[in-house]
Amino acid sequence: MAPLVVMTEYDEERHKVAVEEMERRCEVGQRGKPSLVTDYLGDPICRVRQFPIHVMLVAEYGGEKEIIGVIRGCIKTVTRGNSVYVKLAYILGLRVSPTHRRFGIGTKLVEHLEEWCKKKGAKYAYMATDCTNEPSINLFTNKCGYTKFRTPTMLVQPVHAHYKPISSGIAIVRLPTRIALSIYQKIFANSEFYPNDIDLILANKLNLGTFMALPKKYLSKWDPKNGILPQSFAILSVWNTKEVFKLQVKGMSPLTQACCVGSRLLDAWMPWLRLPSFPDVFRQFGVYFLYGLYMEGKYASRLMKSLCRFVHNMARDDSRCGAIVTEVGQRDPVREVVPHWKKFSWAEDLWCIKNLVEANKQDGIAKRCIPSDWITSRSSASMIFVDPRDF
Structure with missing residues (x-):
C-alpha cells in the first residue's frame, strides 16, 4: 500500500523544526541566479498570527510523517465596495517540498484550507502572487477554480x-x-x-x-x-x-x-x-x-x-x-x-478570488462559478485597501 499524505493543523512542538527545514529547501533559487530568502524569525506561522482567526496546515507523508508541504490562511471581514461587508479568507504561504512536487500536494493543501475557511464562515477566498509566477497562477486558476480579479501595483x-x-x-x-x-x-x-x-x-x-x-x-x-x-x-x-x-x-x-x-x-x-x-x-x-x-x-x-x-x-x-x-x-x-x-517594483501583482459558497466540482475538476456578484463586478472606487497583515 502506498504511503498516505495526511493534512493536519500545525503544531509548534511537533512540526516547527521540520517546517523550517522544508521551507529552507523551497527558498533555494536556481543555481547561478539571485534569490530572495525569507526568515520568519523562528515563528513559521507569524504571517497570519496577527489575525484573530488563522491557521497553518501541514502535509505529512508516510509512516515517519515527513513534512512535505504547508499552507497558511486567515479569515477577516472586509468591504467589497459601497460599504457592503463580506467574510473573506486569505490564502498565503503555500510551499511544497521540491522532491514531492507534481503529485497534487499543493492542490490538496488548498482544498483542505478552503474547507477549513468555509467552516469558519468565509464566503470568498483570495490569494496574491507575482504575475510572472506561472506555476502558482496555473494551480489556483486551472486546478482550484480561482478567477483573476485585481492587479494592484507594488512599489x-x-x-x-x-x-x-x-x-x-x-x-x-x-x-x-x-x-x-x-x-x-x-x-x-x-x-x-x-x-x-x-x-x-x-x-x-x-x-x-x-x-x-x-x-x-x-x-x-x-x-x-x-x-x-x-x-x-x-x-x-x-x-x-x-x-x-x-x-x-x-x-x-x-x-x-x-x-x-x-x-x-x-x-x-x-x-x-x-x-x-x-x-x-x-x-x-x-x-x-x-x-x-x-x-x-x-x-x-x-x-x-x-x-x-x-x-x-x-x-x-x-x-x-x-x-x-x-x-x-x-x-x-x-x-x-x-x-x-x-x-x-512591479506594475501588476495578481490577486485571484473564488466564491467558496457557490463553487462546485464536477468529475474531480474544480469549476469556476460565475455568479453576478463581487467576482464579476468592476469596482467604482479607484482605491484598494491593502491590509498590512497580508504582506
Missing part, C-alpha cells in the same frame, strides 16, 4: 544613507488612533478590502503610527476633533514588518555586491550629492510597509511625497530597515506620486 523604495529634505511649509502630524480611525472610516468606506477590524490594526504593536501632511498655513485652522478634514492633505500608516520576518538577497555576484558597497560609502561621504545608494540587502534586513495611503486637495501630490520622505527618514534611523514598500490599486492617484525604484 519599493530602498532606504538611502542620507536624509530626504521636507519643505518647511509642510507640517507632518502624528494622529491619535481615534482620529486616524475616524478619518479612515470616511475615506475608505467605498473601497474594496477595507477591514472592519481596522481599529485592531491601528492599535497593533507593529503599527508605527498614522501620519498626516498638510500645509502649515492650514494647521492652525484645522481641528481634528470636529470631523472636518483639511482642504488639502495626505495620510498614511506605517507597519513594521521587520519584527515579523526579515529578507536577504543571496546569489549576487561579488562585483554587484562591491558596487552596492561603493554606492553606500559614496552616499555617506558626500550626502549633498543625493546619490541613490543601495542598502545592504546581502545581510538580513526588514521593511516598512505603507498602507492607508490617501491624498486630496490642491497640494495633494507634494504632501504625499513629503509623507513618503518622512517615512524614509524614519527608516534611515532604523539600522535594520532596508526598504519601504507599499501596494496600491492601479487606478489609485497615489500610484504616480509615491517614490520608488522601477527595477524593484
Whole structure:
C-alpha cells in the first residue's frame, strides 16, 4: 500500500523544526541566479498570527510523517465596495517540498484550507502572487477554480544613507488612533478590502503610527476633533514588518555586491550629492510597509511625497530597515506620486478570488462559478485597501 499524505493543523512542538527545514529547501533559487530568502524569525506561522482567526496546515507523508508541504490562511471581514461587508479568507504561504512536487500536494493543501475557511464562515477566498509566477497562477486558476480579479501595483523604495529634505511649509502630524480611525472610516468606506477590524490594526504593536501632511498655513485652522478634514492633505500608516520576518538577497555576484558597497560609502561621504545608494540587502534586513495611503486637495501630490520622505527618514534611523514598500490599486492617484525604484517594483501583482459558497466540482475538476456578484463586478472606487497583515 502506498504511503498516505495526511493534512493536519500545525503544531509548534511537533512540526516547527521540520517546517523550517522544508521551507529552507523551497527558498533555494536556481543555481547561478539571485534569490530572495525569507526568515520568519523562528515563528513559521507569524504571517497570519496577527489575525484573530488563522491557521497553518501541514502535509505529512508516510509512516515517519515527513513534512512535505504547508499552507497558511486567515479569515477577516472586509468591504467589497459601497460599504457592503463580506467574510473573506486569505490564502498565503503555500510551499511544497521540491522532491514531492507534481503529485497534487499543493492542490490538496488548498482544498483542505478552503474547507477549513468555509467552516469558519468565509464566503470568498483570495490569494496574491507575482504575475510572472506561472506555476502558482496555473494551480489556483486551472486546478482550484480561482478567477483573476485585481492587479494592484507594488512599489519599493530602498532606504538611502542620507536624509530626504521636507519643505518647511509642510507640517507632518502624528494622529491619535481615534482620529486616524475616524478619518479612515470616511475615506475608505467605498473601497474594496477595507477591514472592519481596522481599529485592531491601528492599535497593533507593529503599527508605527498614522501620519498626516498638510500645509502649515492650514494647521492652525484645522481641528481634528470636529470631523472636518483639511482642504488639502495626505495620510498614511506605517507597519513594521521587520519584527515579523526579515529578507536577504543571496546569489549576487561579488562585483554587484562591491558596487552596492561603493554606492553606500559614496552616499555617506558626500550626502549633498543625493546619490541613490543601495542598502545592504546581502545581510538580513526588514521593511516598512505603507498602507492607508490617501491624498486630496490642491497640494495633494507634494504632501504625499513629503509623507513618503518622512517615512524614509524614519527608516534611515532604523539600522535594520532596508526598504519601504507599499501596494496600491492601479487606478489609485497615489500610484504616480509615491517614490520608488522601477527595477524593484512591479506594475501588476495578481490577486485571484473564488466564491467558496457557490463553487462546485464536477468529475474531480474544480469549476469556476460565475455568479453576478463581487467576482464579476468592476469596482467604482479607484482605491484598494491593502491590509498590512497580508504582506
